[in-house]
Amino acid sequence: VQLVQSGxxxxxxxxxxxxxxxxxxxxxxxxxxxxxxxxxxxxxxWMGIIWPGDSxxxxxxxxxxxxxxxxxxxxxxxxxxxxxxxxxxxxxxxxARRMGMAVPGTRDxxxxxxxxxxGTTVTVSS
Amino acid sequence: DIQMxxxxxxxxxxxxxxxxxxxxxSQNIRNYLNWYQQKPGNAPKLLxxxxxxxxxxxxxxxSGSGSGTDFTLTITSLQPEDFAAYFCQQSHSxxxxxxxxxxxxxx
Numbered sequence: 001v002q003l004v005q006s007g008x009x010x011x012x013x014x015x016x017x018x019x020x021x022x023x024x025x026x027x028x029x030x031x032x033x034x035x036x037x038x039x040x041x042x043x044x045x046w047m048g049i050i051w052p053g054d055s056x057x058x059x060x061x062x063x064x065x066x067x068x069x070x071x072x073x074x075x076x077x078x079x080x081x082x083x084x085x086x087x088x089x090x091x092x093x094x095x096a097r098r099m100g101m102a103v104p105g106t107r108d109x110x111x112x113x114x115x116x117x118x119g120t121t122v123t124v125s126s
Numbered sequence: 127d128i129q130m131x132x133x134x135x136x137x138x139x140x141x142x143x144x145x146x147x148x149x150x151x152s153q154n155i156r157n158y159l160n161w162y163q164q165k166p167g168n169a170p171k172l173l174x175x176x177x178x179x180x181x182x183x184x185x186x187x188x189s190g191s192g193s194g195t196d197f198t199l200t201i202t203s204l205q206p207e208d209f210a211a212y213f214c215q216q217s218h219s220x221x222x223x224x225x226x227x228x229x230x231x232x233x
Contacts, residue, residue, distance in 0.1 A: 034222075036170075043213065043224055043225075043226050043227045044162075044164075044170065044213055044215070044224040044227070045224065046215075046221060046222040046223065046224065049220075049222075058220050058221075059221075060220075060221040060222075061127070061221060062221070094169055094170070096170075101175070101176070110157075110158065110175060110176040110179075110217065111158075111217040112160045112172055112175035112176075112181075112215075112217060113160070113162075113170075113172060113215075114172050114175075114181065116169035116170055116171070117169065118169055119169055
């Protein structure tokens, strides 16, 4: 089971970008994919998740409207996209599989991110 | 949003020490709490899920406890490979949120 992310990117402010995360070794359509940002020297920030089966997407309010999360389940690949990059978008971006485990006696699930990609470094500089 | 507060933000310890990291949620999250370890230059790695369950392959010196708003990650005998950053994360509700992290350094 692995997630493989696209390579490092260097862009200028205002440019667009789409990075990818390809899953293998498991049924890609049956697990949420999450995106997590880590700015240099900082902590982890959850950006959003997507269900590859039907492209159901949830965003953190902090990132809603600034990025677009999409998926091509035929390619077992999720994407994170910007239409107009800013210098403040410079960071490491991780994708992760969100695994669910049923909570006994309920219809609820414990969710956790059990498989992570290696990360994609995005540098935005003029 | 649920705020996750970790303490301490950093600590210095020696090999063989017992280390405890705490995480507090701004509201009751029952046991929807995960812990991750991150070494420099690497992606995070899942250690504990559902507050107390050890992820497969993780050494038994790692353990988690707590429920409601207060949680603890304990390393019973710190090993050289355990020097890293540790993050808690609530999975109770969206948006998912992480604690600020605890950096475990060599004394």
